[in-house]
Amino acid sequence: MKYVVRLLGIEINNIKNVIHGEIEMPQNKKGSILGIYGANGSGKTVVVDCMVLLKYLLSGRQIPSNFYYYINEASDTSTVKYRFELKIEEKCYLVEYV
Numbered sequence: 001m002k003y004v005v006r007l008l009g010i011e012i013n014n015i016k017n018v019i020h021g022e023i024e025m026p027q028n029k030k031g032s033i034l035g036i037y038g039a040n041g042s043g044k045t046v047v048v049d050c051m052v053l054l055k056y057l058l059s060g061r062q063i064p065s066n067f068y069y070y071i072n073e074a075s076d077t078s079t080v081k082y083r084f085e086l087k088i089e090e091k092c093y094l095v096e097y098v
Helices: 044-059 065-070
Strands: 003-015 018-024 079-088 091-097
Touching (some): 044 065
């Protein structure tokens, strides 16, 4: 059985200094991300932290306790929504992980 999982985008809410941010991954190009750029304080490190969080979630390992401190201090909660495209044989599914 042939399957492919591709990350389509990330929505970040109340993580560190990012109140709301969305990243869309290019869908028509194969390959990997070359880099993330932006001004100081724009949320580049938050994106990397959210990818590390995804690694813990998908591997089934316990999330380190220091991730608690990533919640924006002005908020009680935070969310990260990952959107994937899952292709199994000839079928394609859109999947969200919140």
